[in-house]
Amino acid sequence: MKVIVLGAGVVGTATAYFLARRGFEVEVIERQPGAALETSFGNGGVIHASEVEPWSQPGMPIKILKWLGKENAPLLVRYGALPKMWRWGLKFIANCTAENFRRNTLANLRLALHSLDVLQQIRAQTGIEYDLRTQGVLKIYTDPQSLKAGIATAKFLSGSGLTFAEADVAECVRRVPALKATESTLAGGIYFPRDEVGDCHKFTTGLAQRCAELGVTFHYGTTVQGLERGGGGVTSVVTSRGALRADKFVVALGSFTPLVLRRLGISVPIYPVKGVTITVPAQAWPERPPIPVIDDGRIFGLVPLGERMRVSGSAEVAGYDTTPSPARCQAIVNNVISVFPDFARCVDPATAKYWAGVRPVTPSGTPILGRSPLANLFIAAGHGHLGWTMGCGSGEVVAAMVAGDPPAIDVAGFALDDH
Template identity: 40%
Template structure:
């Protein structure tokens, strides 16, 4: 079949790869000049199945009130006259219960673990290089309360068969020797030895090159105006360079997916949650991270990428904007500077922001829609890099009429019930 993939971020490119491997003729369209130039460009660089968790947690409503008063807050809300933001926020808050957190995390871990396995197979088959490391991640706790609360995540991880270990301060330093130079009184951490790191931009571009060599066609610098239909079936897209036709269309436009779906009567529960990152040259390797350290207090990930340190995180609800406030940069620099002082050239670091496509329950939406011929692969939030290969493989299996290798029944849009017009949609 001829398949048209809308979007060339890490989700769109991995989707194109697996569909091409399954024997389909694949075309990818994107407005940017090349792959991975928006949300996939400078993300936190984690491939962290074990850390996959929804932002909608039981403690979030109370924490959010405290965060509003913090200078270096992990969550920033800029209220707008935006009904989509209101609906999304109310739906997210409805998921802040213990039962829904456990359910949503189990869904996310299931997909993320599968995705890590698929990435491993892809790496073996192609020798793809992307500054990757397979040395685990460490979730670092600055307070005893954070350490005491980790049991909830450990229970879910153990139920899913994910290896993990709770460490004291000395154990954290043994895992990440650079922390020895820190004067922060961190108390312990959760280590996930099977998690990985890597440069998503390098990976996506390398995979796009491999895909092109195998016949995938890429149309960059091409604006997508609309998904076209014939007799109610998705049959292509109208673009700035003319009409493109296909047997199937895959919508993988991240935060912009709802805009493309709405004219077709699809109301997607996806909203942009802005994240920030800085990338600094390593000055002292002994004071730099070995892999990824997740600073739980600030929700900031500090990752080693070859001779660079990537520091990414925070969540900002402010609509579709990519401004770069100085205070957000200060938060990232404060986190890495306090834990790995002297490790990187923070003064010379590059600064970036991206819009993560997030669902209220944290799990992406993958699969068919009520529009025949139209499939979704979007809504991955902060975990697009982590879930990319697994999401793409699941979708490719669905399109081929095969049962995915993992349970995928609760990944589709159907779990949201009557989202359209509802302030607090039901979740299944």
């Protein structure tokens, strides 16, 4: 049986890998010249079950309104985007209740923990090298009340498998000595030992190579133009290089998934949210943090990736534009320097790499995994800021669904009808 996967990001490539291991004939269509060259290319780099809370949470609509027009806002909605996203926005607001937030967070945690296990299995099977670090993640706080709330959330999630340890200021500095410069501003932190770090692009490229060894065919530089229907399902995918037929199809096109499926009359509530990262050589800062640091108040992540440091911490609703905003990039850099003054040594305009990609965000903050209204068409998209965290597990789950087998985890909350 032949399956065509649309998209060679981490989710699509992982899906292809597990389909091939199940014995399917698999082809992957990707418009870029290689795997993981869009949203999977320059993401934050952390595989973190500790950050599974959706953006749709109590109080968020008011915050977004207050942040309108502010270039340094953590989540900036451009005025021009508002008319195009009102339906999605209403669903987002509906998900900002305490009950929905709790349900969606637990669903994300379930998938994230499964995905971490699956990633470790793939690592053992393939030996892919991707700047892996397994020393955990430290989240720091400057506000005692925010720290208290963070600990309460971690304790709640620990009942469903999250592992954490409270860290006083001294412990934060012990784990990350570079915090010594600003320890007087800290209230404490939370350490998450199971979180990992890795370069998503390197991993996905390596996994695509393993897929090819398993017989998967990749059609790079090939644009999806549409899907053709017939007999109650999809018969072929029309591409810039002609039509390709298959028995089943998986759409894993991230933020572009709704644009392809709307032509079939299938509405998918995914909206693009731009994120930026700044990647710099790390050699100029020998005392740099050995593990990722997530700053709760300033909302940035500082992540060691091999001999590089990567900074993330921006969300901007501006359609499909992927141009890094200089003002927003500088705001993130300034936030990092306010905590780690020596980071300034690494930021050289000649070597710093500024990147932006669009995260595929659903109103619930949970991904869409499973069958579409058409029997042989499946969706694997909508992972928001958790694509790297959930990618491998999502691929394994969707491959099981395509095969008609029960998934390894409870998939309640991930169906298209749940969104």
